[in-house]
Amino acid sequence: MAPINLKQSPNSAAKSVASSTEARILVRETLRVTANLASPPLDSLPPTTSPAAPHATNLPILDNHFLDSTSRLICCEEIDGRRWNYVADIQPSGKLKNASIRALCLQTPQAPIDEMMSFIRSYVVPEGFPDSVTPSYVPYMTWRALKHFFGGAMGVFTTQTLLNSVGVARNKATPGAIAINWILKDGAGRVGKMLFARQGKKFDYDLKQLRFAGDLLMELGAGVELATAAAPHLFLPLACAANVAKNVSAVTSTSTRTPIYKAFAKGENIGDVTAKGECVGNIADLLGTGLSIMISKRNPSLVTTFGLLSCGYIFSSYQEVRSVVLHTLNRARFNVAVETFLKTGRVPSLQKGNMNERILSFPWLKENPIVLGPRFKDAFQDAGSFLAIEPLFDREKYLVTYNQTKGKVYALLKDQAKSDDIIKAAFHAHVLLHFIRSSSGAQNSNQKQVDAFSSSVPTTTNLEAEIAASCKMVSNSYEIFKSKASEQGWVMAESLLNPGKARLCHR
Known part of the structure; x- marks a missing residue:
């Protein structure tokens, strides 16, 4: 039996296609409405985020993410630990409205105390704290704030005393005379600042020592200013001397500030560290000034107040510079490293080496028993001693002896x-000093007792033997010392040993 061919008319086929299209549209709309009804409204979204929540890096538009029938999620963002959703409004036609993006925070608002702490942190600590600075930053800034607190408190009393001495409070002087005296006082301070600025490189060589010496000068200047109350007729010379001391202290503080902040910075954030450090100092200074104003209303004893504030200022200053951890080797830190190595065979860590550095050893005091880069006439008394030891240093770029x-x-x-030769020469000098002290029985390593050390003088023959023995020890131990120092984090490529300018030339 032949198959029956069912032929449809063109109108019937068109109706079938139209009904099929309408059915697909109906199903799609039904699914969309059902999804919108099933999704929670925007206000009921949980305030907390889950690990699966999109991060700030998922910036592409989420085409099928509808929050409700009128809103659509565009992207997510995270800033300072807080997450935000950006949504846009949808028109009835399904298109996004122009300029309709809104930001919705996914976290609950912070408590007022937390908001305040975040605001304060933005002013007093660098961005990324504590990972952006070294661990020594916190103790340094703590002592720095305390020092500025005492300094600000003392500034009220010194200013009040100066004004009384010059005659402002009692109208004992004409305004013109007062202005002239004040200008002369400030002018003398600026001259002292310029003269002291020529020290230059010493601010790098002996940073901590000069910083603490500058703070001592600051207190000395404050004491001289207070002395004008006892001798108002000597206001101008006393005020000029005090201002010179305080301006020299200001030069020292300014010149040593950058190297200290550089030691705290991790990466290229030295500007941020400096700005926040100065902000901490200014805040502490204002607090100290406010407290001192309240105290001054009760007319306290100037001597007692100055004594207490000075003790707090000097102690804070000492702890401030002592807490700085530097990676370079100056004379004081090099002495600690080499002496420890010669006694124990180990090099101290950065923290320990800086903590044991002598802060009160001022650079201008000639008390160090080792002189680096001296004149020939200071080292040798006769030509025979030089000619006897010269062959021992043919292969070296230096020569070590004992006067x-x-x-x-x-x-x-x-x-x-070069730089490494200077470090090796200083190391050799310490080794020779150690040999001479050991052979003479002087076990006290305190470098202040130079007279006791020089009382037992080795003979010329023994001295040559000691120098020869020191050469042998240096050839075996210097590279070991450098390696262990580098392992501890000390920078050995450059040094701040501040040698003299004299150099031996070829004959």
Whole structure:
């Protein structure tokens, strides 16, 4: 039986296609409405985020993410630990409205105390704290704030005393005379600042020592200013001397500020660290000034107040510079590192080496028994002693000897000496000093007792033997010392040993 062919008319086929299209549209609309009804409204979204929530890096538009029938999620964002959703309004036609993006925070608002702490942190600590700074930043800034607190408190009393001494409070002087005296006082301070600025590189060599010495000068200047109350007729000379001392202190503080902040910075955030550090100092200064104003209304004893504030200022200053951890080796830190190595065979860590550095050893005091880069005439008394030890240093860029008359070890540098040669010469000088002390029985390593050390002078023959023995020890131990120092984090490529300018030339 032949198959029956059912032929449809064109109108019937068109109706079938139209009904099929309408059915698909109906199903799609039904699914969309059902999804919108099933999704929670925007206000009922949970305030907390889950690990699966999109991060700020998922920036592409989420085409099918509808929050409700009128809103659509565009993207998510995170800033300072808080997450935000950006949504846009939908027109009835399904298109996004122009300029309709809104930001919705997914976290509950912070408590007022938390908002205040976040505001304060933005002013007093660098961004990324504590990961953006070294661990020594916190103790340094703590002592710095305390020092500025005492300094601000003392400034009220010194200013009040100066004004009384010059005659402002009692109308004992004409305004013109008062202005002239004040201008002369400030002018003398600026002259002192310019003269002291020529110290230059010493601010790098002996940073901590000069910083603490500058703070001592600041207190000395404050004491001289208070002395004008006892001798108002000597206002101008006393005020000028005080201002010179305080301006010299200001030069020291300004010149040593950047190297200290650089030691705290991790990466290229030295500007941020400096700005926040100065902000902390200013806040503490204002607090101290406010407290001092309240105290001054009760007319306290100037001597007692000055004594208490000075003790707090000097103690805070000492702890401030002592808490700084530097990676470079100056004279004081090099002495600690080498002496520890010669006694124990180990190099101290950065923290320990900086903590044991002598802060009260001022650079201008000639008390160090080791002289680096001296003049030839200071090291040798006669030509025979030089010719006897010169062959021992043919392969070196330096020469080490001991002056029996002055009781000091001298490390003379040759004109080809580089940074590593200077460090090696200083190391050799310490080794020779250690040998001489051991052979003479002087076990006390305190470098202040130079007279006791020089009382037992080795003979010329023994001295040559000691120098020869020191050469052998240095050749075996110097590289070991450098390696262990580098392992502890000390920078050995450059040094701040501040050698003299004299160099030995070829004959």
